[in-house]
């Protein structure tokens with residue numbers, strides 16, 4: 478089997494929301510290659526924590542409670558959720574898992590209540606970091622992968638318009654040139670890979686260092702690189718500065734932004750400058766940069782700002798996992 482689902486950007490491309498059928502309900506979930514739990518708003522939550530989101534009905538005929546199973550998760554920004562676990566049929570664009578662990582929230586943090594476009598998350602990292610106790614559950618991809626035409630999924634994220642995820646096949650209309658694959662280190666549960674040198678702007682190679690280990694994370698909006706690369710980038714953006722009040726680099730919204738070329742698997746991938754204007758700060762006609770320092774995170778994260786510039790293939794067809802990127 479295969480699956481194809483639209484990936485709809487929230488405002489400022491903050492996250493990508495996809496329709497998922499669970500039993501007879503359709504919920505809109507944030508697909509996240511940086512975590513491994515499929516959790517949903519549910520009828521078990523206090524109404525004070527729900528602001529228009531669709532609630533998974535745990536009383537529906539097809540939902541089977543997994544007694545004694547609980548979960549609790551927190552995300553990079555400190556938000557989180559917790560609850561209990563059911564099994565139900567989950568269909569993503571035609572790819573169907575007949576008995577998928579569906580983690581029904583009994584409580585979510587205020588950030589999720591306020592994120593009115595999302596009814597929960599669908600994790601696509603490795604099942605080793607699933608947060609269900611006493612027994613971790615498999616991700617949707619792990620549950621269905623043996624039944625897919627090919628054991629892979631792909632992400633085509635777009636700005637201001639629908640992109641798509643595919644399960645089980647590569648859509649050759651989504652990219653140009655060839656796909657460059659590189660080995661994945663999943664020892665931390667993430668789609669980890671090694672990135673090489675970088676060049677700011679289209680000029681000659683002015684890269685002074687290499688980026689090193691990184692993760693591909695569709696659930697992170699921005700791109701977080703080592704300080705040296707970030708300072709090198711913003712040194713080419715006139716009027717840019719680090720704003721402690723905004724918590725990152727900002728610049729005049731009228732600034733012209735250079736591209737950033739990153740070498741992965743020996744191929745240079747170009748992120749256009751426009752990808753690095755993330756959003757207005759709301760003060761003084763300054764804009765918040767889509768490239769920020771990885772200090773304090775502990776990871777270099779290739780989030781949506783990077784992933785919008787490529788077609789990404791999350792591939793387990795070779796036995797050991799690999800990740801592929803192609804220009805689009």
Ligand SMILES: O[C@H]1CN[C@@H](c2nc(-c3ccc(C(F)(F)F)cc3)no2)C1
Nearest residue numbers: 509511512552553556588589592696697
């Ligand atoms: O944890 C890492 C795994 N991938 C990144 C991720 N972060 C979120 C997230 C989604 C929605 C919200 C909220 F709605 F604003 F609460 C917050 C965080 N989803 O994936 C970071």
